Amino acid sequence: MASTADRRPAVARPGLTRERIVEAAAAVADREGLHGVSMRRVGRELGVEAMSLYHHVAGKDALLDALGDWLMVQVERPSADAGWRVGIRARCVSLRAVMREHPWGPAIVESRRAPGMALLGHLESVLDCLHRGGFPVQLAAHAFSVLDAYVYGFVLTEQSLPFEPGGDVDDLAAEMALPADVFPRMAAFVEQVIVGRSYDYGDEFAYGLDLVLDGLDARLAAASPDSR
Amino acid sequence: MASTADRRPAVARPGLTRERIVEAAAAVADREGLHGVSMRRVGRELGVEAMSLYHHVAGKDALLDALGDWLMVQVERPSADAGWRVGIRARCVSLRAVMREHPWGPAIVESRRAPGMALLGHLESVLDCLHRGGFPVQLAAHAFSVLDAYVYGFVLTEQSLPFEPGGDVDDLAAEMALPADVFPRMAAFVEQVIVGRSYDYGDEFAYGLDLVLDGLDARLAAASPDSR
């Protein structure tokens, strides 16, 4: 059918680049988990030997660093022309959305130590938004800490839930069959907020985020009593 | 010196048990990171071949599950005779302390899906504390979600910080040398809250925790307007 030497995909290989390698790694991670991202596996994804990757990427660690950056560029930055609360809220929602789409996100954030350029740029835009909103530097530091802890932590707990986002929660509740005499409060919880209520844990995200934003609002007002 | 066949540690090996295996795994994780926990490595830690472990533990996954449980039993449960806020605050502080002592904690929480008995028991005690404090079930669910997200997230971000808890932050600030024209807000941040101020990121934990607790307090008061 094709010419004789044509054992690779018909599309002419555009040549290996760092970018293509990172994208292939992300694809593998999406499909098989971070666990599945190996130099050999990523190489195979690109129709290339693992060793070829080393010409564009220093090693596996550098590849994972790049993967973290690849993730952060996708997070929406707070727009310059909205109030701090709207801007920050949108970026938190976006951060969570990106992490939800790529469940290996939190793990990679945790394992990386050196912040890449994408992450630094992102931090800058968040700090800038808070600054424009009237946050003194000290309070901005507090705000940044609580907000990021909350968002990352939510994604983390969300992922370690024993049920799938869209899955049938009732089944699980029956399956776990918590003995009501040993775990009375958990049994009550399952019965009253889960079974038959089409409980979506994802809804908790907005509740907690608004709670944190309310708290920051109050601290901001206390810090600058003159503003209206 | 010793008898001829004595090539193992002089202390009579107490025989392999599941408990000893888990403890050895924790020791390896503390010393070399979760990355270093391999069946072979844990076996060596115990002076035993890796394959022997399989007689007490189903496989590496089961070992990691057990490691997660081993962690959770160390977390202080809210005492029955204090107010919800005191009890919950203490358990959050304890949870963070445990995770700080074992930096592989969050990673293991994230990677495990099935909650072990220790985790279930812990959850029960937290829900019970909230219940005694007058939280309606729905609000308790919210509270649980925000609190755990915050604590885990804080530990996570704390660990991915580019500086060590006790390390000299000033050095890092100089080393990163953020160009003030590209990252003006971050430069201001470094200058005003870090350099020469012996900044300890760990202090942010209490600030955010109290902010969240304040928020829950307000929600609780709104939900039950009759109580004092």
Added chain:
DNA sequence: ACCTGAACACCGTTCAAGT
């Protein structure tokens, strides 16, 4: 019952060799 050695199919990385 508990432990082991050899084996299998994987890893990341180096290095000399090809084009």
Added chain:
DNA sequence: ACCTGAACACCGTTCAAGT
């Protein structure tokens, strides 16, 4: 300059064999 094959020191896990 870019890609490769063989090699090295590792993985988790199976299985037949030892005691």
